[in-house]
Amino acid sequence: MTFMPALRRIPGIALLLGSLAFAAVAIAQNDDFAEAGKLFRSGQQAQALERVDNFLKANPKDARGRFLKGLILTEQGKQADAIKIFTGLTEDYPELPEPYNNLAVLYASQGQYDKARAALEMSIRTHPSYATAHENLGDIYAKMASQAYDKALQLDKSNTAAQTKLEMIKELFSSGARGTGKPAAGKSTSTIVAAAKPAPLAPPPAAAPASPPPVATATPAAPATPPAVKPVEPAKSAAAPADSDVLKVVNHWAKVWSDNDVAGYLACYAPDFQTPGGEPRADWEAARKARIAKPKKIDVRVESPKVKFTDSNRVAVTFRQSYRSSNLKVASTKTLILVKAGDRWLIQQERVGS
Amino acid sequence: MITMTARHAGTISPLMRLLRLAVAAALAAVVGQAAAMGSRQAAQKAGDEASQIEPEAMLVKTLIEVRNNHLEAALAEVEKVIQSYPNFRLAHLIKGDLLLARSRPLKELGEAPNAPRDRIEDLRDEARVRLARYQFERPADRVPKYLLQLNAEQKHVLIVDTRHSTLYVFENNNGVPRYLADYYVSSGKNGSDKTKQGDKKTPLGVYHVTDNLPRARLGALYGIGAFPISYPNEIDRREGRNGNGIWLHGVPLDTYSRPPRASDGCVVLTNQDLETLGKDLRIGVTPVIIADGIDWIKPEKLEEVRKDLVASVESWRRDWESLDTDTYLKHYAPGFSSGGQDLAAWSQQKRQVNAAKTYIKVKLDRISAFLYPGRDDLAVVSFDQDYSSSNLSNEMKKRQYWVYEKGRWRILYEGGA
Numbered sequence: 001m002t003f004m005p006a007l008r009r010i011p012g013i014a015l016l017l018g019s020l021a022f023a024a025v026a027i028a029q030n031d032d033f034a035e036a037g038k039l040f041r042s043g044q045q046a047q048a049l050e051r052v053d054n055f056l057k058a059n060p061k062d063a064r065g066r067f068l069k070g071l072i073l074t075e076q077g078k079q080a081d082a083i084k085i086f087t088g089l090t091e092d093y094p095e096l097p098e099p100y101n102n103l104a105v106l107y108a109s110q111g112q113y114d115k116a117r118a119a120l121e122m123s124i125r126t127h128p129s130y131a132t133a134h135e136n137l138g139d140i141y142a143k144m145a146s147q148a149y150d151k152a153l154q155l156d157k158s159n160t161a162a163q164t165k166l167e168m169i170k171e172l173f174s175s176g177a178r179g180t181g182k183p184a185a186g187k188s189t190s191t192i193v194a195a196a197k198p199a200p201l202a203p204p205p206a207a208a209p210a211s212p213p214p215v216a217t218a219t220p221a222a223p224a225t226p227p228a229v230k231p232v233e234p235a236k237s238a239a240a241p242a243d244s245d246v247l248k249v250v251n252h253w254a255k256v257w258s259d260n261d262v263a264g265y266l267a268c269y270a271p272d273f274q275t276p277g278g279e280p281r282a283d284w285e286a287a288r289k290a291r292i293a294k295p296k297k298i299d300v301r302v303e304s305p306k307v308k309f310t311d312s313n314r315v316a317v318t319f320r321q322s323y324r325s326s327n328l329k330v331a332s333t334k335t336l337i338l339v340k341a342g343d344r345w346l347i348q349q350e351r352v353g354s
Numbered sequence: 355m356i357t358m359t360a361r362h363a364g365t366i367s368p369l370m371r372l373l374r375l376a377v378a379a380a381l382a383a384v385v386g387q388a389a390a391m392g393s394r395q396a397a398q399k400a401g402d403e404a405s406q407i408e409p410e411a412m413l414v415k416t417l418i419e420v421r422n423n424h425l426e427a428a429l430a431e432v433e434k435v436i437q438s439y440p441n442f443r444l445a446h447l448i449k450g451d452l453l454l455a456r457s458r459p460l461k462e463l464g465e466a467p468n469a470p471r472d473r474i475e476d477l478r479d480e481a482r483v484r485l486a487r488y489q490f491e492r493p494a495d496r497v498p499k500y501l502l503q504l505n506a507e508q509k510h511v512l513i514v515d516t517r518h519s520t521l522y523v524f525e526n527n528n529g530v531p532r533y534l535a536d537y538y539v540s541s542g543k544n545g546s547d548k549t550k551q552g553d554k555k556t557p558l559g560v561y562h563v564t565d566n567l568p569r570a571r572l573g574a575l576y577g578i579g580a581f582p583i584s585y586p587n588e589i590d591r592r593e594g595r596n597g598n599g600i601w602l603h604g605v606p607l608d609t610y611s612r613p614p615r616a617s618d619g620c621v622v623l624t625n626q627d628l629e630t631l632g633k634d635l636r637i638g639v640t641p642v643i644i645a646d647g648i649d650w651i652k653p654e655k656l657e658e659v660r661k662d663l664v665a666s667v668e669s670w671r672r673d674w675e676s677l678d679t680d681t682y683l684k685h686y687a688p689g690f691s692s693g694g695q696d697l698a699a700w701s702q703q704k705r706q707v708n709a710a711k712t713y714i715k716v717k718l719d720r721i722s723a724f725l726y727p728g729r730d731d732l733a734v735v736s737f738d739q740d741y742s743s744s745n746l747s748n749e750m751k752k753r754q755y756w757v758y759e760k761g762r763w764r765i766l767y768e769g770g771a
Contacts, residue, residue, distance in 0.1 A: 137456065138456055138457035138458075139457065141453040141454065141455075141456040141457050142453070142454055142456075142457040142458070144453045145449075145450040145451070145452075145453035145454035145457075145466075146450070146466075147450075148446045148447070148449040148450035148453060149446070149447065149450040149466035149469060151443065151446040152443045152444070152445075152446035152447035152449075152450060152464075152466070152477060153443070153447075153466065153469050153470065153473045153474070153477075154443065154473075154608070154609070155469070299422075301423075322423060324423070
């Protein structure tokens, strides 16, 4: 059995934010920001704060500036103030995972694990493959587990504690940490902020959200770029009803499979279904029939499905498939390509992985 | 100081999945064939308790969710248990596991690192026992074979199954024992069949409640109250068993329950259960039968034994009234004893006494009879005896132990109760 990472890029958001934050910003003011970043990295927090405050005076809403200020305050031990900053960011930019993560780190440092957990779960909800948040969440759970064990065993002082090492994100729009599928190279120490990538900072995109960051578009576009806002939001909301139709079909497919209902299962597949090995349809059906009808008990579950429309009649659904039968347990990532036939969605392709 | 490490983003998600499977498998090992669960009859408790949440059922629900790999749901369930029973240690342990499962693989229940192994083992035992309790389907058409006959005063009878850490309450429904409730109990650290003072075992036998000790008279260990029972009884003494202070009691207030094998021989209930149960206990009346595993039999079979025994008792009574001392003495077993008298001494005394009488009248009332746990050849019969004769009358409560030898019941012990 194979375990495929369920990583997925969320394109567009970084671009969008970049555009929101910088459309109205004069280039010169970026000097304060850059300088604040340098000072922060060299440990001169008081000066860094001064610079970033300067920058924020002119750009009070700026996400990166506020983010940096949060980091500086954290370094200065002003946790309450830092929490305020990051909380504000989560309110203004709920689609950004980084502020949630850092908020969680701060909560955790105060022993408020439930709050930390909630914040991390928000972070992951916005970016399901956000590696740092996953790691941190794991640590939070370990910490909470330790508390529970202490209660279970009535230990006076905790000796069940797992090592907690929560990681603060120092870079907004850190695509690496959000999970590109590529491991970050080596151990990075303090150079992360400086490595702010040009791509997300690039001025507003005119491109469709799914396309890669248009590094080329160096000229700051006019602030009047409302279309840039649209691609993310409306796409999501408009997709919702169609999503649920597709998910209904996928869940039905898992159910008839679980019910050993061979006919119902095969009916989920389109007439032009591409058999995985390219074998004749009849052979594939026979093999499936044997597999599905044979086990006494099958339980197939679809977890964390992601629906991605290629167009209105074709959709890819990637999910964790957990399969249990009387003698086998497998979890894997699976992708189904469904096509619309009349008013029904049918499976045209099925493959392992995303 | 903020630390940063680069992490391998691609490993997270599959790892998390693996963990889920691992913890599910680990807990499933404890859950066992939990698939068959769910048919257990809910404890039929009095109206005011109907609304109470049954923590054991909730905990089992948690484990079933784990088995089905619904770890989120399992966590939600266990949180509910903890909310209602904040001192339920086993629930905290399972919660710990469910949380830890998100950051590392688990092999078994209770993965707390660096935790004292004995305490973990205790909690694992409790999990196993509670699951087994929940899974066990009490045979609805059968009764514990010990309950031969209840008298009208005995509204309730307790049967403790030390092997399965369960205390059953049967109520007396016009002489017919009817299941009322069952509770998780802890018993002796070293098991059952107590023989000696300090052996930390729970006695097996037929006893009754002898006292009700209020909380104010008790140490913290006993929780909200205690009901001493009549160990050692006449047969225990006869067999040389000693020790004392066997009680039904509660648990310290800082815990919801104790492990299955935890006491020095007492039968320990949760405070909540003891409070419920306490209302049904009558000093000097309520029988407490302790068995190492319960034999369940069809009421028809029980009735056969009962008839035979009760007929023997009636025959003994009649023969006593008849003043035919030889026939009367045939009801006594060769091994008979009563307060220092053996059969010979007893026979001699009876012959003397009866010789001086012109008549004897014996009335028996409120007869109860219990088969002794683990011993099909021994029964305890208790009754109110109204004795009158030409020269002496008295009324007393009497207890007899009857032994089945050579195809008939005979009296092994007789004395005031």
